[in-house]
Amino acid sequence: MAQGWILLILIVSMVISFLAADPPDQPSKPECHIPCDDICGVDIHCRWNHRFDAQIPTSYSLHWETADRIEGHVNTGTRLSGFVHREHFSMNSELRVWVQAENKHGSAKSQVVVFNTEDLTKPSPPIITWSHEDPLEISWSSICSEMHLSLGSCDVRYRIQAEELWEEDDVGAQVNYEFSGPAQPGVVYEFQVRCSCATGLVSDWSATHRIRSAEEAPTGQMDVWKDCGVLTTNADCVMTWKKLPISQAHGHIMGYEVTLFSKHSTTVLVNISVADPRGLLVCDELKCYLNSTLKSVSSASVSAYNAHGATVPSLLTIPTAGNVRSGNFIDVKMNMENLTVSWQLPSQHPNTRPFKEYVVQYKQTGRLLGKGFDWIRVNKSCTTVTFTGHFKRYWPYQVSLFTVTPDQQSHHVSSVISYSCHGIPAKVRSFKVISIAETHATLFWEPVLLSMQNGQVLSYEIGVHGQMAVYNVSASPQDQNNTFELQNLSADQEYEVWIKAVTKAGPGPKVTTSFITKQQHHLQLKSKSHLLSLLIPVIICCVLVFLSFHKGASKACLCMNEKVPDPYNSTIYQMMTYQANESISWISIPIFEPHPTVSALEVVEIQRPLCEDQTKSPVSSEGCTRKHRYGKGEYSKMVDSEDEKDMSKVTGRDDCWSSTEEEQDSSGYERHFLPTAEEILNS
Ligand SMILES: *[C@@H]1O[C@H](CO)[C@@H](O)[C@H](O)[C@H]1NC(C)=O
Numbered sequence: 001m002a003q004g005w006i007l008l009i010l011i012v013s014m015v016i017s018f019l020a021a022d023p024p025d026q027p028s029k030p031e032c033h034i035p036c037d038d039i040c041g042v043d044i045h046c047r048w049n050h051r052f053d054a055q056i057p058t059s060y061s062l063h064w065e066t067a068d069r070i071e072g073h074v075n076t077g078t079r080l081s082g083f084v085h086r087e088h089f090s091m092n093s094e095l096r097v098w099v100q101a102e103n104k105h106g107s108a109k110s111q112v113v114v115f116n117t118e119d120l121t122k123p124s125p126p127i128i129t130w131s132h133e134d135p136l137e138i139s140w141s142s143i144c145s146e147m148h149l150s151l152g153s154c155d156v157r158y159r160i161q162a163e164e165l166w167e168e169d170d171v172g173a174q175v176n177y178e179f180s181g182p183a184q185p186g187v188v189y190e191f192q193v194r195c196s197c198a199t200g201l202v203s204d205w206s207a208t209h210r211i212r213s214a215e216e217a218p219t220g221q222m223d224v225w226k227d228c229g230v231l232t233t234n235a236d237c238v239m240t241w242k243k244l245p246i247s248q249a250h251g252h253i254m255g256y257e258v259t260l261f262s263k264h265s266t267t268v269l270v271n272i273s274v275a276d277p278r279g280l281l282v283c284d285e286l287k288c289y290l291n292s293t294l295k296s297v298s299s300a301s302v303s304a305y306n307a308h309g310a311t312v313p314s315l316l317t318i319p320t321a322g323n324v325r326s327g328n329f330i331d332v333k334m335n336m337e338n339l340t341v342s343w344q345l346p347s348q349h350p351n352t353r354p355f356k357e358y359v360v361q362y363k364q365t366g367r368l369l370g371k372g373f374d375w376i377r378v379n380k381s382c383t384t385v386t387f388t389g390h391f392k393r394y395w396p397y398q399v400s401l402f403t404v405t406p407d408q409q410s411h412h413v414s415s416v417i418s419y420s421c422h423g424i425p426a427k428v429r430s431f432k433v434i435s436i437a438e439t440h441a442t443l444f445w446e447p448v449l450l451s452m453q454n455g456q457v458l459s460y461e462i463g464v465h466g467q468m469a470v471y472n473v474s475a476s477p478q479d480q481n482n483t484f485e486l487q488n489l490s491a492d493q494e495y496e497v498w499i500k501a502v503t504k505a506g507p508g509p510k511v512t513t514s515f516i517t518k519q520q521h522h523l524q525l526k527s528k529s530h531l532l533s534l535l536i537p538v539i540i541c542c543v544l545v546f547l548s549f550h551k552g553a554s555k556a557c558l559c560m561n562e563k564v565p566d567p568y569n570s571t572i573y574q575m576m577t578y579q580a581n582e583s584i585s586w587i588s589i590p591i592f593e594p595h596p597t598v599s600a601l602e603v604v605e606i607q608r609p610l611c612e613d614q615t616k617s618p619v620s621s622e623g624c625t626r627k628h629r630y631g632k633g634e635y636s637k638m639v640d641s642e643d644e645k646d647m648s649k650v651t652g653r654d655d656c657w658s659s660t661e662e663e664q665d666s667s668g669y670e671r672h673f674l675p676t677a678e679e680i681l682n683s
């Protein structure tokens, strides 16, 4: 049965693949000519194009039909060209030609081209034999005369080197051409020519001929700026400038003249040759920087020179390191190819000096001065710019906006950190409890190092081990004090808390710490079993006190109990002590309890109350509130000391707190069904 199904599926898929397989696409019309060099050839060369599936072998055949209706063809295999040999056609007569493509699924025929065999002669391209640079001029020779034909018509095309598009001019039956437009100085122009003779086809384009136009002095000003690293840490800057575009350089830039004006009113002139920069100049394709400190420099200027002159110096003022403003003026959208910055300055921006333009810069953090840096200068009506490049993922880039006044003073407006692609952040550097109270604790963390964030940290998730709730703390710069107050805790209880930094890519690894909340200072009841085990002896004591009052006896009452939990733990006990002190003294003797059974209600044994003379062994109130539990003294000390020790180091606690859900339940129970501290006080 199963085999039958498999067979069926196989057959169906074979049928589908057969039906899906198409015959070949139609090939293009063949283009045919008879090539002529010094003399013309005899065979007709034809060429065509075809879009074919590389998976399916396709073969071609070139077909013809003469005016006398004689058909013929030649198989060309996989080649996209073929010949019609001289014996298959006569000169000066009509010939019809087409191409057929064939694969295993079928065949396709091109359109038919019809021509007179006389018109198929095609001269070889002209040769540019002479040129001149000022004015730009070329001349060439064609082979028409060798073919005993007159020159038909020629076309010239030209472009500036490295540009993509050609300009084309029809020059008629000429063998020279003078560039008509104003040529840019110091630029390499490329020229090509093609010609036809009196009959036949136009030649192919000639080989490219290059001419550098005459150089002139560079014009305009250089775009100079400074890389001061990541702006919060700038101790130094380097001066950097864009190479002049060819339209301004007007020739080969031989070097740069840099003038440094120091803070001590001295001036240093540095003449850097591009050919021999002596380590002072570092350039990439588009820009250069001066490999020298600007620490004692207040301003600088640079100009570029070629053999004919120099640009007007461009001035740069070096700012003294100041505070970096961050703000929400800037919006950055970034991927691995594009970094788009847009901004919106508030009308009442503190930067009141009139400015003429903006500079937007980015700095790849962690890179040396001059590296991983770029800037764009735009006029003041612009509010967005885009950098293109290769932006590393998970890497922080600092994007900054400046305004520049007409005298080249720059003012920092705002900076933001941005990422081309967000990753999962590393752990926070540290996580600790900086203050602990009975019901709340303040947590503090040191954020992930910028270099390890892998993305913008949007928020921190904080959770308590064993609890469902996760607190989400915003990481926006406004609320970045890196603290969080955990509330609604129970007193005298250990909590384990964790924190994760969260980026767009998700949360990073947890860092955990733990702490113990303080003991209660006020009457607060923790669990019903605890309460009941404490209340029973206390109530009995009170009854005894009451009775002894009635008997008029001036005796103190000692509630002694060897098995029930230590009542000194309880603030109820303390409260009762205060109340009783008004009229009667209580004598309480601390009872050593090596293994307390605080919540074991069933072991409670009501002891006979002992009433003794009040002069005996008064107990300090401290003994009533401090907890003496085996193995816990160490903890209490650490918690009480309230120092900023990393609480996650506190170890060794392996105890018996009920699960958190139970704890919440019992506290809920307490809230609803048991008297509160106030109620007991007021009763
Ligand atoms: C800088 O050097 C170039 C080439 O050596 C020279 O032509 C030019 O005059 C020099 N500039 C200054 C200001 O000395």
Ligand SMILES: *[C@@H]1O[C@H](CO)[C@@H](O)[C@H](O)[C@H]1NC(C)=O
Residues within 6 Å of the ligand: 335, 336, 337, 338
């Ligand atoms: C970068 O910008 C260019 C031009 O707008 C666009 O064609 C390209 O797709 C962009 N690249 C990415 C990765 O978005």
Ligand SMILES: *[C@@H]1O[C@H](CO)[C@@H](O)[C@H](O)[C@H]1NC(C)=O
Residues within 6 Å of the ligand: 458, 459, 472, 473, 474, 475
């Ligand atoms: C956490 O807070 C951040 C910033 O306030 C917010 O963008 C994010 O959506 C919040 N996440 C959750 C899970 O609530």
